[in-house]
Amino acid sequence: MTTLIRYILVSLVLGALIHIGAVIALPNFADQKVWNRLAQLGDNREFHLIGDHPTAVRLLGTADPAMVYAICRFNLKTGPVTMAAPPSTSFWNVTIFNENAEMIYNLHDGASRNGELDLELFHLNKKRQEVLPTIEDPNRLAPVDPLTPLPVPPPLTDAQRADLLEEAIERERLAREDDPTIEAILDVDNAFAIYKIFRPLSAYDGIIIDAMSQARCE
Amino acid sequence: MRFALSFIIVSLTAAALGIGSAFVTLERGLQFNTVDVGLWEAWPVAGEPTADPYSKALFARIGSVWMSSTEGLALVARTDTEGAGLTGQCRYRISGVVPRGRLWTLTATATEPRQPELDSYLTSDDVIWDEDQSLTVTISARVFPGNWLPVSEETNRFELVLRIYDTPLASGGLDDTVRPPVIEREVCL
Numbered sequence: 187m188t189t190l191i192r193y194i195l196v197s198l199v200l201g202a203l204i205h206i207g208a209v210i211a212l213p214n215f216a217d218q219k220v221w222n223r224l225a226q227l228g229d230n231r232e233f234h235l236i237g238d239h240p241t242a243v244r245l246l247g248t249a250d251p252a253m254v255y256a257i258c259r260f261n262l263k264t265g266p267v268t269m270a271a272p273p274s275t276s277f278w279n280v281t282i283f284n285e286n287a288e289m290i291y292n293l294h295d296g297a298s299r300n301g302e303l304d305l306e307l308f309h310l311n312k313k314r315q316e317v318l319p320t321i322e323d324p325n326r327l328a329p330v331d332p333l334t335p336l337p338v339p340p341p342l343t344d345a346q347r348a349d350l351l352e353e354a355i356e357r358e359r360l361a362r363e364d365d366p367t368i369e370a371i372l373d374v375d376n377a378f379a380i381y382k383i384f385r386p387l388s389a390y391d392g393i394i395i396d397a398m399s400q401a402r403c404e
Numbered sequence: 405m406r407f408a409l410s411f412i413i414v415s416l417t418a419a420a421l422g423i424g425s426a427f428v429t430l431e432r433g434l435q436f437n438t439v440d441v442g443l444w445e446a447w448p449v450a451g452e453p454t455a456d457p458y459s460k461a462l463f464a465r466i467g468s469v470w471m472s473s474t475e476g477l478a479l480v481a482r483t484d485t486e487g488a489g490l491t492g493q494c495r496y497r498i499s500g501v502v503p504r505g506r507l508w509t510l511t512a513t514a515t516e517p518r519q520p521e522l523d524s525y526l527t528s529d530d531v532i533w534d535e536d537q538s539l540t541v542t543i544s545a546r547v548f549p550g551n552w553l554p555v556s557e558e559t560n561r562f563e564l565v566l567r568i569y570d571t572p573l574a575s576g577g578l579d580d581t582v583r584p585p586v587i588e589r590e591v592c593l
Contacts, residue, residue: 288460
């Protein structure tokens with residue numbers, strides 16, 4: 187009798203472990219993966235316009251019929267991705283998903299200049315190599331004598347502080363105007379972008395198709 | 405020999421229990437991290453790398469992308485105020501205030517049978533508001549004056565999806581003070 191109880195207990199504990207393992211492992215083995223379905227769209231690093239709502243639903247599982255979709259699949263390891271598109275209707279957004287269709291980055295038209303899409307995505311490791319200063323580069327790393335104390339700046343008056351702040355804001359504004367590209371660093375290899383444009387009425391179809399056909403993802 | 409036999413039996417039972425329970429849990433749908441807001445349900449944390457393993461597994465199994473909190477909030481309603489499933493054979497009136505956001509879309513999604521080509525929608529851009537900033541929408545198979553969201557009489561079951569884009573509600577703030585519109589059944593055919 188005790189043997190039977192022991193068997194039951196061991197089965198239950200093992201079963202619980204298998205349950206947890208199965209749930210956690212499932213996303214990696216699901217054959218229904220959105221990522222796989224998107225392969226049928228065609229080449230990577232290209233926006234594919236999804237012609238109608240039923241197609242969007244078939245590809246993505248759920249879709250908003252009030253939006254027109256374009257999808258771009260890419261691998262960030264093979265280089266940064268640039269996305270660009272002209273302004274279109276009153277609302278658009280770009281959402282980046284990893285291979286398991288989990289959202290990792292989102293950009294609204296409100297964050298861009300003049301409603302243009304201008305986004306550059308980098309791989310975390312690549313970007314890190316690029317920005318880290320090397321010791322050999324004398325311009326990036328000034329020699330510091332560890333024995334000399336660093337100079338302490340004099341305290342600022344409120345007026346000076348306000349001026350500095352204003353200067354910094356102005357500098358930021360000019361920099362934005364100069365280079366409006368939004369940069370994002372992602373820690374993922376395979377990813378896909380969904381570019382959605384709001385379609386308030388069918389009268390906007392021309393503008394939307396125009397923007398979509400000019401949209402770049404490379 | 406006896407040990408080997410019991411080992412096999414225990415392993416098989418454990419596997420059946422573990423995989424069976426995982427399957428049943430996922431088959432029943434999203435029970436975890438569901439936020440009930442009146443008649444509507446929302447899953448604000450689904451669709452992100454930080455989501456719980458059950459939501460992740462479920463979305464992977466049905467192979468679907470979901471609106472994440474930085475994108476906005478999707479609310480889903482499947483029943484009317486009396487708890488009956490929404491059907492194309494009845495006329496419904498949705499009334500109330502839509503939670504704040506930059507833009508919202510209201511979709512009637514035919515689920516039984518699933519026919520995406522029948523999905524109809526209204527958006528914040530093309531509705532007529534009542535004087536007190538609230539909204540009244542009629543859902544019916546026949547044309548109706550005012551804000552009308554068409555459904556097909558052939559549709560046995562549909563669900564309403566209210567997608568609110570760019571809303572502070574999605575990242576916290578989804579509590580009792582948020583009262584999305586109510587769905588009342590008026591007449592049936």
